[in-house]
Amino acid sequence: xxxxxxxxxxxxxxxxxxxxxxxxxxxxxxxxxxxxxxxxxxxxxxxxxxxxxxxxxxxxxxxxxxxxxxxxxxxxxxxxxxxxxxxxxxxxxxxxxxxxxxxxxxxxxxxxxxxxxxxxxxxxxxxxxxxxxxxxxxxxxxxxxxxxxxxxxxxxxxxxxxxxxxxxxxxxxxxxxxxxxxxxxxxxxxxxxxxxxxxxxxxxxxxxxxxxxxxxxxxxxxxxxxxxxxxxxxxxxxxxxxxxxxxxxxxx
Amino acid sequence: xxxxxxxxxxxxxxxxxxxxxxxxxxxxxxxxxxxxxxxxxxxxxxxxxxxxxxxxxxxxxxxxxxxxxxxxxxxxxxxxxxxxxxxxxxxxxxxxxxxxxxxxxxxxxxxxxxxxxxxxxxxxxxxxxxxxxxxxxxxxxxxxxxxxxxxxxxxxxxxxxxxxxxxxxxxxxxxxxxxxxxxxxxxxxxxxxxxxxxxxxxxxxxxxxxxxxxxxxxxxxxxxxxxxxxxxxxxxxxxxxxxxxxxxxxxxxxxxxxxxxxxxx
Numbered sequence: 001x002x003x004x005x006x007x008x009x010x011x012x013x014x015x016x017x018x019x020x021x022x023x024x025x026x027x028x029x030x031x032x033x034x035x036x037x038x039x040x041x042x043x044x045x046x047x048x049x050x051x052x053x054x055x056x057x058x059x060x061x062x063x064x065x066x067x068x069x070x071x072x073x074x075x076x077x078x079x080x081x082x083x084x085x086x087x088x089x090x091x092x093x094x095x096x097x098x099x100x101x102x103x104x105x106x107x108x109x110x111x112x113x114x115x116x117x118x119x120x121x122x123x124x125x126x127x128x129x130x131x132x133x134x135x136x137x138x139x140x141x142x143x144x145x146x147x148x149x150x151x152x153x154x155x156x157x158x159x160x161x162x163x164x165x166x167x168x169x170x171x172x173x174x175x176x177x178x179x180x181x182x183x184x185x186x187x188x189x190x191x192x193x194x195x196x197x198x199x200x201x202x203x204x205x206x207x208x209x210x211x212x213x214x215x216x217x218x219x220x221x222x223x224x225x226x227x228x229x230x231x232x233x234x235x236x237x238x239x240x241x242x243x244x245x246x247x248x249x250x251x252x
Numbered sequence: 253x254x255x256x257x258x259x260x261x262x263x264x265x266x267x268x269x270x271x272x273x274x275x276x277x278x279x280x281x282x283x284x285x286x287x288x289x290x291x292x293x294x295x296x297x298x299x300x301x302x303x304x305x306x307x308x309x310x311x312x313x314x315x316x317x318x319x320x321x322x323x324x325x326x327x328x329x330x331x332x333x334x335x336x337x338x339x340x341x342x343x344x345x346x347x348x349x350x351x352x353x354x355x356x357x358x359x360x361x362x363x364x365x366x367x368x369x370x371x372x373x374x375x376x377x378x379x380x381x382x383x384x385x386x387x388x389x390x391x392x393x394x395x396x397x398x399x400x401x402x403x404x405x406x407x408x409x410x411x412x413x414x415x416x417x418x419x420x421x422x423x424x425x426x427x428x429x430x431x432x433x434x435x436x437x438x439x440x441x442x443x444x445x446x447x448x449x450x451x452x453x454x455x456x457x458x459x460x461x462x463x464x465x466x467x468x469x470x471x472x473x474x475x476x477x478x479x480x481x482x483x484x485x486x487x488x489x490x491x492x493x494x495x496x497x498x499x500x501x502x503x504x505x506x507x508x509x510x511x512x513x514x515x516x517x
Contacts, residue, residue, distance in 0.1 A: 015336070051417045071417040078410055079285045081461045083470055092406055141418065
């Protein structure tokens, strides 16, 4: 099922500078789509178009009617003067207000492995912990589509692998579509069904291996693309190597 | 002191002050959470233009102030979609532009006699019963309104984009919020003055943030602190013959300092 379909979508800044040109893409249910691209490629703008936060200058965006979206922003600028606990934060995110909600919060916290954070103040969470809670909040919506903007920022490498595995598992459980924006090439590529390589236009797209073999991919990411190739084949191990901690911190 | 409390103008001042403390406490928390302390400052300054414009055009001053404050709020809320200049630049434009324009208009119309001091620092002792009724109406309306829209307004305060993706009408709630600020500015101007009104929103809310353990409690504590500050400030000013508005602000500031020290122990 198609959740979102872009047809020849373009977007410009108010000053007229183009950000995105002639974007055609489809986001499907049950699939993980990853958007990669260098800084300034328009990744965040593309997400905002998908979420309906900004309107395209030209082209057409079709969204599934009454689609529920779970959005995990890149950063949460929660003011530390706003006194909310994790539990309260999650309660506020849902219009329900009863025992069902309490149970649901417990269940989703458990799924994401964040039960121990329930009574903590939001302002005292670390970057990675906040990211998990934002994911919980998105899942509370029972989303048809889960949208994550660089979800692993500030999360260490083992945490990143965990997070991607978690996302893949949730996709299997809930059957929602997932859109990810990411910098860390190899980890993301391994977990994706579909990769869109963006640089103000769609350079190439397809399965991870299609994209890797595409000449414009190598052009965009250069030698790092080779590292990504390597990592795709090494992804399957389940135990942890301390040695891999230096990988994945390069910004594409 | 008791003699003083028997005076009707003192009673009016106290009722108006305590009433005004309620909406100021509520809005102050949101100002703090949304990092827009200077927003009310800009509204207050622009309101001066409202007072003078209202007198020239023979519009009821409170109506004119409300109108101008709302206009200022609209300009400021639209900026983010259409301007390259950052918000603080626009705040400055509205704030000082409104003040300067008001003073120029006053000079051009010598028949309009207002003391700028009264607008800037308020005249709590010349509050009429009509003013008191207005203040009490706003004092009841504001908490009821926020109670009604509490969840969505908190969600928007936490994360506008996220709220928008969850089909929350961000723009409408934003307008309700800004209109309430304009309304409270219009009503509060005469009591505390344009220069001090923002202080009375921010100080009690900041004091409350040291102790509150939920957003609701922070709003309630903030209103209570503002009430106490109004009463103690007003009585102190009568006793020591100080200007009332500044005395209330000083007391609020003392509370805030006590709060910050008290939190450490």
